[in-house]
Amino acid sequence: MTRKPIIIGVAGGSGSGKTTVANEIYCQFKTQSIVMIEQDAYYKNQDHLPMEERLQTNYDHPLAFDNDLLLEHLKDLKKGEPVNKPVYDYKNHTRSNDVIPVEPRDVIILEGILILEDERLRDMMDIKLFVDTDADIRIIRRMMRDINERGRTIESVIDQYTDVVRPMHMQFIEPTKRYADVIVPEGGQNRVAIDLMVTKIKTVLEEKAIL
Template sequence: MPVPSFVMAIAGGTGAGKTTVARELTTGVDSVTLVPLDNYYRDRSGQPLEERREVNYDHPDAFDWPLVREQVSALCEGRTVEMPQYDFTVHNREEERVTVDPGDVLVVEGILALHDDVVAEMLDLKLYVETDADVRILRRIRRDVVDRGRDLEGVMDQYLSTVKPMHERFVRPTKKEADLIIPEGANDRAVDLLRDRVLGVVEEGEPPEPFSE
């Protein structure tokens, strides 16, 4: 299989709009491979559900970084991977994995997408999406309550006890690793400029060039 023409990572706080930016940046690209870090939470099959509920999932240690590195590297080399899937209702990986092929563009997306130095070496572009904290918490409440079936009180407790402090300690500091910072979620002007650059690399064979702010 061909290797991806362009490899990027999109980081930012919970609810910042990372997935939206990823989708808009790759509009018009024939094949895109998304690597959501949420799929790479560590396997906790040996722990009871009550213990899994108490895990700090916003800490870097919650992620299976060796597997992230292995699979991102494989995709960058044009190899297929068996990507884990994650069930947020039981706080654990699903038994089945999904076969994922490398696309023209590879996007690593997650709150800590810029955290790991090994992954960073594989990237052509590092983005950080910065969005107001009030907007982010409202989006998280809607996602966790509506899409993931959690109760509002539990979501708020988790936000105050782990999500917010871990954002300040681990997520926000990765902003300094970014090539570009996109303000206020899916900023149209920034996204349009970046999309043109990505399409130029993919469609016209232009080599990825360093990005400057």
């Protein structure tokens, strides 16, 4: 009996609550059967660039991500092979020297702002969610997080949001909603959607085990 892993995509804008949704789903399974892969971990390495240039990078554009590596890792996990997930350093705007060894699991949750933008990634996913949260809530959450956890100032968060995050959201993230199987309003607060997803994942896993 072979059991190929299933990949659940959780997309949505920055501050939408997609990480909360992904974590809520994650917690419903035993750790040996589920693993989380964040697209953020696959931001391109910028070690070769001086800090001034790293600050100019558009981190909300599809080209900011090393989706080739992400895709390779997802394929390896699907084949049952372990991978070394990169670790991203938001304070230095580049990959850190650490990696996190990830073992293959029955369920892979892939979470990130632009995972539905790349057709190759979409094709890997068995279920695609888009967490849909109003822009005012997203900016408030982002401001709190970036100041408390990512070493940013209130001015830098506001400038980045106005100049980059908002226009990129409208150009690249919002349109990917149409690829989603399920649109989840209100993110992590939406218990019904999370419970439905967990039930669905369990059903898919049971079906796969029978094949």
